[in-house]
């Protein structure tokens with residue numbers, strides 16, 4: 001088949017598949033886009049990069065908590081306060097309205113959801129109280145807290161997947177989209193080039209394409225250009241999100257926004273995360289709920305540099321870990337290490353088994369209950385004295401010995417005058433053997449990507465919609481700076497639904 005009329009400008013393309021709406025990516029945003037487009041009368045194909053077993057993106061391994069505006073007018077004021085001018089007031093008002101409808105959207109699909117109460121993190125900004133957290137529910141009971149071995153995020157994904165299957169929507173797994181096919185004269189998006197079984201295929205989108213293929217958590221080149229040069233991070237979610245949507249959108253003239261906005265979580269065990277290709281998290285350092293125990297975090301100089309209990313989850317102020325020393329031309333706190341003693345080793349695993357995150361959902365590595373297997377593997381280094389431990393780990397021995405002495409003194413005093421770690425969490429590090437393990441930074445997700453309007457249309461650098469191109473989810477999320485925890489899922493659902501409906505309403509191209 002030939003596209004367009006000007007044969008000199010438009011290449012001849014043989015379409016392998018065709019549909020009214022082509023959705024790229026099958027997380028929550030892709031699922032909602034496909035369902036909404038289908039229910040509006042469109043024929044839909046989903047292209048998903050991962051094999052079916054690993055599909056579902058960050059959505060499938062998420063916590064499943066949704067922050068829903070209960071008073072959209074007030075919620076928009078709060079969004080304004082946290083976006084710091086990166087999104088217009090008018091757009092934020094529409095976004096709040098769209099996200100307030102998420103409970104109704106899910107209920108109309110027959111999905112039971114329930115309210116958990118007020119969000120944990122709030123800010124002294126107008127409208128901050130205008131939200132409730134929801135999650136999927138069973139028999140009226142919210143599932144946000146882990147049930148059995150499965151989390152609310154996983155179950156929501158499985159349920160949406162069933163909604164997609166019940167509608168007979170075709171899903172092509174192991175079919176990564178690589179390029180958008182654009183009419184160079186009209187700028188319209190006509191379809192998608194993808195890879196399937198080692199071949200290049202072309203998928204015609206008669207009405208529109210919706211990009212819902214997640215962020216760039218696993219794209220190191222994007223990470224060092226948009227965020228922190230030289231800093232290695234390990235994503236907590238899917239390894240399949242590699243910024244493909246950003247490249248495809250740039251290629252057809254899209255503008256980008258919110259690239260600076262990334263979501264941190266508790267640091268992970270570096271060696272294990274490197275081996276398994278995803279964060280295997282400590283949940284000791286920077287957690288939401290402080291951990292009591294005989295442990296500290298130090299840099300290579302053997303010095304503490306942070307309150308180990310201060311939460312890092314979704315924080316936006318510069319983390320102490322990423323502090324850059326311009327004079328020395330280094331991040332003095334990277335690498336950084338968790339140091340603990342025998343008492344803490346025996347308290348339980350230094351990683352937390354939760355019902356979320358790639359490692360836990362796919363059972364890649366089961367950490368031993370007393371950390372002994374990881375000592376045996378050499379992941380955790382063991383020594384009789386702090387000095388010996390430091391030497392084995394390449395940490396300054398004098399620095400570490402002095403730091404442990406002063407930390408123990410602070411424990412006796414019941415006060416950490418330097419970093420203000422809560423006194424009730426401080427237990428002296430005094431029972432040999434001593435242990436150390438290198439940590440690394442962890443991300444839940446990135447927020448940046450193609451800029452879009454509130455209809456979900458991707459905008460070019462002059463603010464004009466690129467015809468027949470929509471986007472949804474964490475790929476170009478609206479969170480311009482501070483992120484209100486629980487909002488990525490609400491957004492993926494609201495904007496997936498909106499983009500799908502609007503894509504289906506396009507007139508087919510000639």
Ligand SMILES: Cc1cc2nc3c(=O)[nH]c(=O)nc-3n(C[C@H](O)[C@H](O)[C@H](O)COP(=O)(O)OP(=O)(O)OC[C@H]3O[C@@H](n4cnc5c(N)ncnc54)[C@H](O)[C@@H]3O)c2cc1C
Pocket residue numbers: 024025026027028029030047048049050055056057058059060061062063064065066067153175176177178212213214215236237238240241242244245356357358443444445472473474475485486487488489490492
């Ligand atoms: C552990 C964890 C817990 C979280 N908990 C919460 C929470 O409780 N509340 C909350 O609001 N947010 C949470 N988040 C964030 C939230 O889950 C995500 O931002 C949201 O689910 C993203 O949905 P999405 O559909 O945009 O992307 P994803 O769910 O990541 O889906 C993207 C899909 O696109 C596919 N893909 C990638 N490239 C291509 C390509 N080239 N072609 C085709 N397919 C492609 C991927 O394989 C994937 O299936 C959490 C994240 C993580 C990692």
